[in-house]
Amino acid sequence: MVDITLDGLTRSFGGMTAVNNISETFPEGSVTCLLGPSGCGKTTLMRMIAGLETPSRGRILFGGRDVTALTPRQRNVAMVFQYPVMYRTLTVEENIALPLGRDRGLSAADRQRRVEEVLDVLQLRKLRRGRMAELDIGTRQRVAVGRSIARRCDVILFDEPTTNVEVHAKLELIRAFKQFRQQLRQTIIYVTHDQTEAMTLADQIALMQAGVISQCAPPRALYEKPDSEFGGWFLGNPGMNFISGRVVGTGMQFDILPEPISMPDAGADIRLGIRPERIRVALPGTPGTLPARIERRFITIGGQYLLTLRIGATVLRARVDGALGRILGNEAGIDCPMQHLAFFRNGTVMARPPSP
Numbered sequence: 001m002v003d004i005t006l007d008g009l010t011r012s013f014g015g016m017t018a019v020n021n022i023s024e025t026f027p028e029g030s031v032t033c034l035l036g037p038s039g040c041g042k043t044t045l046m047r048m049i050a051g052l053e054t055p056s057r058g059r060i061l062f063g064g065r066d067v068t069a070l071t072p073r074q075r076n077v078a079m080v081f082q083y084p085v086m087y088r089t090l091t092v093e094e095n096i097a098l099p100l101g102r103d104r105g106l107s108a109a110d111r112q113r114r115v116e117e118v119l120d121v122l123q124l125r126k127l128r129r130g131r132m133a134e135l136d137i138g139t140r141q142r143v144a145v146g147r148s149i150a151r152r153c154d155v156i157l158f159d160e161p162t163t164n165v166e167v168h169a170k171l172e173l174i175r176a177f178k179q180f181r182q183q184l185r186q187t188i189i190y191v192t193h194d195q196t197e198a199m200t201l202a203d204q205i206a207l208m209q210a211g212v213i214s215q216c217a218p219p220r221a222l223y224e225k226p227d228s229e230f231g232g233w234f235l236g237n238p239g240m241n242f243i244s245g246r247v248v249g250t251g252m253q254f255d256i257l258p259e260p261i262s263m264p265d266a267g268a269d270i271r272l273g274i275r276p277e278r279i280r281v282a283l284p285g286t287p288g289t290l291p292a293r294i295e296r297r298f299i300t301i302g303g304q305y306l307l308t309l310r311i312g313a314t315v316l317r318a319r320v321d322g323a324l325g326r327i328l329g330n331e332a333g334i335d336c337p338m339q340h341l342a343f344f345r346n347g348t349v350m351a352r353p354p355s356p
């Protein structure tokens with residue numbers, strides 16, 4: 001097992017910088033998801049780690065060894081792409097075994113043992129004699145994963161492997177991924193723009209924006225304590241609410257709070273953030289709540305309601321369970337508990353948030 005260190009890694013294309021001076025370490029045996037909006041540099045970063053793209057500046061180290069100048073094979077990495085690269089006329093078993101043939105150090109018995117192990121872990125045993133051409137894309141992708149893990153590389157890189165897979169096969173693939181993760185602890189980098197996938201699979205998420213990693217943290221920590229408004233907005237469906245306030249004396253007044261907050265360095269550049277599910281919504285007039293108008297509502301797949309609320313000049317979104325959502329009219333009472341508030345100055349979380 002190796003950890004992966006990026007040291008000032010940069011890649012420019014002409015005047016455009018796709019990856020900008022990234023320094024980060026991904027621990028050995030962990031799954032790191034590179035997550036971010038389209039064009040933020042995820043694929044370019046992954047291709048550099050793979051050895052398919054040459055950095056303009058900076059170094060890549062595997063377990064402390066500088067691999068920047070090495071080819072993908074010399075780096076001992078395996079890759080799984082959006083479109084699995086397969087030999088369509090070969091069987092599942094033959095496809096998994098193929099890359100093992102290049103390993104001269106493996107005996108025929110060892111090779112077979114590895115294939116059997118992969119067939120078990122990915123639940124492909126029944127399909128072992130099936131030809132690739134006959135399989136759906138989700139199963140083909142599972143075989144591609146099998147090929148990558150059979151080689152026992154130090155590092156496996158996944159580039160949006162579930163993008164073209166239909167939803168049921170996708171769940172199957174994710175289940176298989178988690179299964180082999182428990183058994184073989186290789187270091188994995190997984191590129192995705194699907195936050196649910198990242199939250200499910202990752203030990204840590206490297207959230208990218210415009211060529212940099214804006215935050216790298218375990219999924220829960222990233223969700224609960226984003227470093228930036230970008231993190232609060234990008235994660236969550238819908239993302240965090242951001243609310244501007246008014247400076248009053250030595251504090252700030254926000255429409256969603258009953259009292260001004262004392263803040264010696266108050267300023268219009270400060271915004272308050274709260275996640276939709278952290279807002280307590282109650283029947284109008286409930287003690288401890290402020291009156292809010294319900295402007296819109298719709299029911300979500302899980303049966304919850306997503307409400308658009310107005311309170312003074314502030315509009316925010318909140319989630320409520322179905323039972324309450326059904327009986328609410330046009331008014332509600334809301335309470336935004338202090339422990340669920342985040343404060344941002346110019347888009348960056350404040351190191352010392354104010355207290356009430």
Ligand SMILES: Nc1ncnc2c1ncn2[C@@H]1O[C@H](COP(=O)(O)OP(=O)(O)OP(=O)(O)O)[C@@H](O)[C@H]1O
Pocket residue numbers: 013016017018036037038039040041042043044045193
């Ligand atoms: N070979 C290239 N030549 C020129 N520009 C490139 C090249 N490869 C990537 N870029 C640019 O670099 C930026 C980052 O691209 P990249 O594919 O890494 O982003 P991404 O986050 O993977 O996006 P997506 O989620 O859409 O795949 C984009 O603006 C892209 O147009």
